[in-house]
Amino acid sequence: MRKKAADALPGSSWSPLQINPNLPPERADIVIVGGGVIGWSVAYWLKQKERLRGAVKVVVVEKDPTYSKASTVLSAGGIRQQFSLPENIYLSLASAQFMRNVNEHLDVLNEDPVDLQFHHSGYLFLASEDGAHIMEGNYRTQRSAGAKVSLLSPTQVKEKFPWINTEGVVLASYGLENEGWFDPWSLLNAFRKKAISMGVIQCCGEVTGGTNVMTTKDGEHLGLRRIHSVKVQMPNSLEYQPVECAVVVNAAGAFSAKLAEMLGIGLGPKDTFDGIPVPVEPRKRYVYVLHCPDGPGLDTPFLIDHSGVYFRREGLGGHYIAGASPEEAQEPDISNLEVDHQFFEDKVWPHLANRVPAFEKLKVSSAWAGFYDYNTFDQNGIIGIHPLVNNMYFVTGFSGHGLQHSPAVGRAVAELILDGGFKTLDLSGFSFRRILDQEPMLERNIV
Ligand SMILES: Cc1cc2nc3c(=O)[nH]c(=O)nc-3n(C[C@H](O)[C@H](O)[C@H](O)COP(=O)(O)OP(=O)(O)OC[C@H]3O[C@@H](n4cnc5c(N)ncnc54)[C@H](O)[C@@H]3O)c2cc1C
Structure with a gap:
């Protein structure tokens, strides 16, 4: 299917990834689920930011190295400033600047200049x-x-x-x-290559579940929980690897709600916060x-x-x-x-x-x-930690504009994880909390 799409796109430089057949490590600091443009952007920015501090072990888990259903490579490749919400406009401006200087960020050892084929x-x-x-x-x-x-x-x-x-x-x-358009695969692949060159571990497998633990203080439950490990199912095999981790990033795109559910999110009683599912679904x-x-x-x-x-x-x-x-x-x-x-x-x-x-x-x-990774609640990205699962970060639900915002969104998530808050752009309006509080941030300019 993806091959057809590549054929359909004159100028696309898509080619399948090398499959890494190795099991993922048993422990990682940060597991990013989803190796689309969002997942790899977060991985790049994590490494970029923590360079001065020492080693954070970051693993990106991608279930489909052919990207046959990944939104990134099937998108129209457009970037625009014309949104209705200031936050989306700021994300576009910051991402356009990143793309204009892409080789200052993503060129690997000055050997492999990136060409986004930007028009x-x-x-x-x-x-x-x-x-x-x-x-x-x-x-x-x-x-x-x-x-x-x-x-x-x-x-x-x-x-x-x-x-x-x-x-x-x-x-x-x-x-x-x-404004204009560019080759989505080139951006994804440039983030990926750069992140790997900085030490990010790429793993081929599907996260199909995990274990949760309750968060306690002085023996008391705080009503919060953490994901202790994720289960990575290896491709075409019954073998799986539990990966113990401090942080999980849900960058599973259109399938991020399914991933959240497999990790126990939104399964509580319907009339409680714990029963609110992630409002993101695939829309063709x-x-x-x-x-x-x-x-x-x-x-x-x-x-x-x-x-x-x-x-x-x-x-x-x-x-x-x-x-x-x-x-x-x-x-x-x-x-x-x-x-x-x-x-x-x-x-x-x-x-x-x-x-x-x-x-x-x-x-x-x-x-x-x-x-589309379509957010049925308000057609906007969900960026930030889950209020009840305090080590799971969401970066999903972009409803048709995730590709263009990926550079600035990846940086924002890396700031949240490593600095504990947004530093360059205040994206707190996109937090998961707005869904629990039923306060939509409607973007009117959805194409
Ligand atoms: C037709 C179309 C046109 C578009 N046009 C534009 C546009 O012009 N401009 C723009 O900015 N955006 C556009 N978009 C939207 C944009 O493509 C997406 O918002 C963006 O690519 C989302 O990136 P992502 O990395 O979150 O998702 P994806 O690229 O879908 O990556 C998610 C990855 O997660 C993997 N995954 C899922 N579940 C698991 C799991 N359990 N374990 C391991 N891996 C998993 C998937 O295999 C996938 O590769 C368009 C989308 C479509 C469909």
Whole structure:
């Protein structure tokens, strides 16, 4: 399946990982579950931060070295500043800066320069009458957070991009810098290689459970518990290894709720905090690769139509990718990653052809599907420790924007673990506590 996706992506440098057949160590300080871009970013930043202090043993456990279902490698690779929450804008700005200087961070011994294949291009959000006031509010938030974004009237849109049909468009916002797209695999692999060169241990296996212990003080239960060890099941074998650890990081992406459940989280009585599950689930999203020689060409922004349909250029030669999120009531089956081509015909193409008349003549050359790590509570990342399991950190639920935020999010989690609090960006609003307290942090600009 992943091979198909790689074929579908001109320019992608994906290749399978070397499988490490060794058992993981019996003890580690920090076990990161999930070797996607988030897990490896956390691993890199942990090593980067603790360099001055001495050895912290960090293990990354990844169950699927082919990354056949990993969101990272199946994503659209976009980064934008245009969010509604200041925290998300700050994460984008910090991550864009990291990517601009990626070789200062991730080059291994000056021997292996990283090329993220970054294409600078603004996102162009189009608003209808209904959405214009929300766009204006988001624009003000973005500007005051330091993002360079401009508002355009339909006439200005037409002047800049003459191929757009502006019918039904009342306002547009356009990113002037720090936006574009890049190769997700290159970023994941660069984090991974650098982290391994700094001493992080990579292990191939699936965490399928663990042991918990109650936290006590002077013999009294505090109502808290800790994960004492995780059980790592080796691939294609009955063999498993319990790994005793001080800290567990849940970076299992779309499957992070399943992992939490296997570690005993959310299984208490329904009307208690202990009975609240992690509100993250896999939601299938299709990406269609289009060929349209008469399409808009080189100067195509990452366009987000007010219908929710998006498209961007994919390389040169008249290729584009496009997609849309389905309505809540029509979420597709998640038991597989098959593509629904009818969804393109019914829900994507009509909007594409309306917005760009040249797209009436496009051809779908291939397609793939991937899972959003979708936070059903408020469509935002969950970053921080579980209030009742006081050595388990969550970094999940990014709902379609986890790739672009991975550099800054990894740094934030490393600060939480090693410094006991956020140092560079205050992300406390994204804590797990908000779920227990039923205080959503809604992000309005979800694509
Ligand atoms: C179609 C699509 C388009 C997207 N477009 C964008 C975009 O343009 N910009 C953007 O920023 N984001 C985008 N995203 C979202 C982004 O891809 C994700 O938010 C991000 O990649 C999450 O990274 P991750 O490391 O948490 O998850 P993943 O990459 O899924 O990695 C998690 C890893 O954990 C492993 N794992 C799970 N359970 C276990 C276990 N029990 N034991 C061991 N290993 C385990 C899995 O095998 C997996 O490799 C998109 C997603 C999709 C599907």
